Amino acid sequence: MMRGLVKGNNAFVPTAALRAAVRSGVDVAALLVTERGRVRGDSDIVFDGAPVHASGAVRLTRGEDGTVWVDADLPRTEETITRVLLVASTEVGALRDAHGLSVEVFGPDGSTVVAYEVTDAGDETAMVLAELYRRSGGWKFRAVGQGYVDGLTGLARDHGVDVSEAPRETPVQAPAPVTPTAPVAARAEAPAQPQAPTRVRRPTREELLDMTQEQIRALAMEARASAAEAPDAPAAAALPVQLSRPSTGRWRHGSDFTPRKLRGRENDVVTLDGLPPGVVLVELDVTGPGYTGMWPLDGNNKKLRYLVSSTIDDFRGRVVTTVPEDGRLRLRLETDGEWRLRVAPLSTAPLLTGKPLKSRGPDVLRYTGGPVDVVFDYEGDSNFIVHLFELAGHDDLTRLPSQGTNAVNEIGRRKETVPLPAGPLVLRLPASDGPWSVRLKDPGAHGGESYAGGGGGVAKVLEPRAVLSWLRRGR
Template structure:
């Protein structure tokens, strides 16, 4: 870890798509909370039963194959976090034993280039079974990371209630003297001890309290799973391969070669530091340049574009750049999801629309070409190639406001040329009519509520 914090420390992090690694084999969740420190509802809980937030900005993935350390990855696309969300809490919990038994419990934040930005190792865990390990929070127009390390001896239930999560009437221990008006069989909530009371309790009393909560949760019946929403989800795509992202870096002109990729359309994320011309071309098997996918004179170029991996799985790219560069090869599932919240960025990019018919309102602040292509994925069954775009949906020059009507999703919205800042939001979003996309969504794990998280239901 390149930069370790101690409990209570904080540090600025890039306002970018970050990856958060939580190590030590614990259960991991994320809570997206408002300025008041509370979730707006069950949808703001990201856990293994509901591994992606509805905004697409926070996603959870399990340990990688062969990772003996039990690392869980949390993807946090900070520019895509909704404006109402002030903090993203990283939560760790254990189903058996206490967090003090989780050796090497730590959080590490990696930047878009894969380098460590900041890290925190928990060294003082005790009998707690749940903990807010760290948080990403807004500050001074950017984002910061804080090493929190706040544990809860009464487990996920105590942590959940503190952050506005409704356990949905989960049965709990009956009070010794129930109110006379209450029905005899109605359980009363188990009172949570204060912090001062907890400090005065012995380890045996703490263990008994923890077991009482665990027994109450075990006896609670599982709720019926809600019906899936009749619209597609990014993870239900049938277009484009899914693979672990690849990263390369260098300086000035170069040829980048990546072997062993699954064939099909992929995203290329390129960042070049410094002024000068930036160009990027795929190379065919005869080492001949194909059509350029990047051509820009913007200083400090940043952009994401689409290309295709050949059937043999060997992708070669010719790069022209003046200065240091970093390149990532990503699956299309990493595309930013469009919503009614404003999304701000600069340079070419790849966006995803999954709802019903809608209008995408773009505001472009550059002085050169602004070109947008649409790829309608509904009903497209060939994962090795994109459908035909039908030509550019927008092709203009200079700063402008453009409203683009979108068909029902899933639709890939590719900004192939956009030298300069831009923002976009959806308006007049209609309900999805269903069809094949609804069938795809039905194959996904059904969305789970707060009780499913507390019961550790997995999709």
């Protein structure tokens, strides 16, 4: 048995960047809750489908041996968050079958701060294993071990998670009907009997998800024209559709596949076979000081253009690269520390929404809304670069356009507002060694995060919930 706390015990931990290892191959998530013991929304749930909290304070990665690592940067945790819960669940069987289920917390120097091994799990399929919580100006760790026979549904409901399957609906302004302005004489000669208006077929939700912004705008124009032919018709007939926002699962660029994970130490060459050809997301997490470099290798084992070249300690970052047609990705890593590597679909990159994102190091972001202004706040001293790739009209769904737009290229601390065109977009931050944040500026004023235009009538945006994929595992 691991030496440490028993169920119900607690102990102070350093107010620092800690790493928690959850062992036994179970599904793991972290819930960030307020003093009421409830999440503020889906974004406060960190799981493999959304592995980084918007604040950047909590991050989740899975090792090759089934260990799940939860990085909790306690000083960066928002003040309204009072507890970070470590949650385990199973898709098959009960937690009593998860031999060696445990949590071990490591300090910044890599030494064990506190540990807890679950020894009394029963028929539960979900459990709050432990929690990090604020106390007396610092932070403590508590061995909780509270199980839920009704699975993640019960656990989630107890902590304020909406467990319903329905997508979120948000009202947005849709194009207003246009009243025809025919001359008076022409109106006098008009026939007394009104002509039947042209009917616009109501597209299905799936059809809307597959439509481009231009197609949706054309549909809105048809709806306005139809309304103009029947000015006395009810206002609801002006736009008889619901505009649906593309979700993470409907992101059309890049192939879908199960993420691949590797871990190792110091310099190495890694090979991943059987990947779908095309653009993929590569996440690299290094523990330790010194230089970190990563390059893709060509068929002759020659380095191509570098993906990572950084001198920051404890490097973390996301980049994109292209898998060759043979489905074999080879990467050269140069580092002095332990590293963890994850190759995932481009659709798993963070989605830029109305909520601010904070991070450090290179990253890849997605945007799917309308024209909007975005604010970057960079706190580092080195180069900060943002490349913008417009995907609308780009036919090759497996690759990014060959040319991107240089949206930001500055040195040193910088706060800059950049206008973004309508999505879908990929924003690549290849050079950003210091902390940075990004947020939409007045998204509602520009139609951000929807495909509706400006105007009069109100439509509804359906927002699919990625967290449902986590909830369904343990029901």
